[in-house]
Amino acid sequence: MSTDPNNPVVDIEGHSLRLSNLDKVLYPEAGFTKGEVIDFYAAMAPVLLPHVRDRPLTLKRFPDGVEATSFFEKNVARHAPDWVRTVRIDTPGSSRGAEYADFALVQDLPTLVWTANLASLELHVPQWTVGPRGGVREPDLLVFDLDPGQPATIVECCRVAELLREALADDGFEAYPKTSGSKGMQLYSPIRTNDSGHPREYARRLAQRLENDHPDLVVSRMTKKLREGKVLIDWSQNNPQKTTVAPYSLRARPHPTVSIPLAWNEVAHCSNQVDLTFTAADAKDRVASHGDLFEPLLGGERPLLRADTGNHG
Structure with missing residues (x-):
């Protein structure tokens, strides 16, 4: 030794x-x-x-x-x-x-x-897993990455998250939020699908619909000049080649902040960025008191996401 x-x-x-x-x-x-x-x-x-x-x-x-x-x-x-x-x-x-x-x-x-x-x-x-002998399975998670354009902050992300939650519920999906550990947040829904392209297309349609309904708050396009004071709903994270920061991962910020699962009442009551900023020490305390708020993502019934899901009208 x-x-x-x-x-x-x-x-x-x-x-x-x-x-x-x-x-x-x-x-x-x-x-x-x-x-x-x-x-x-x-x-x-x-x-x-x-x-x-x-x-x-x-x-x-x-x-x-x-x-x-x-x-x-x-x-x-x-x-x-x-x-x-x-x-x-x-x-x-x-x-x-x-x-x-x-x-x-x-x-x-x-x-x-x-x-x-x-x-x-x-x-x-990624939002998919591999089998015991390798081989890529279809996605089991849908993710929306909410990225605020200055001067917007995670406060505006929370308002968009609530809109997304409602829209997802209308289509039969439960939503679970977490901080990114950086500036924004992510929203996850457990799903099943028979085509790896369906989650991306559904997420794109939903982001565009929210942009049309709330043009002063939401943008679905990556163009930087469109994002000032708004929240980008990055639907492209559902591309099978892309990855998203894992729950409970540290982030490379000045302080050791963590991407931490949230309760919806925390999202609803967020009025300042510090409300939803959690360090490594905070994360340990939260897990000790709340357990894993993302546990519902791990099992249970997963609604089917089809090619026509979310086609409203």
């Missing part, structure tokens, strides 16, 4: 792992260290792991902290332990010209700690 307290070898559920540079500060403004990042993810494992299990993981790594260079990593690191499960996924149109990538699957606590030890502050996953 290592005797260096800053680079210990630890045993996690029967797997040996050398941790490194635990005293390294990754959030300088908050003095939050790599060791604290690892501790946070270990504490969140019971509620986080069910939401990333069987979902190919894209890591956003910050080896020198949030104020330094970062990079996304899809291909699992060459020095990954042999107990880290991987899955090969086709990546057509990859910016690096690669036809596939070998993604890590974070199935358990040892793998989660291993990713945190890589200074993977942010965990991003």
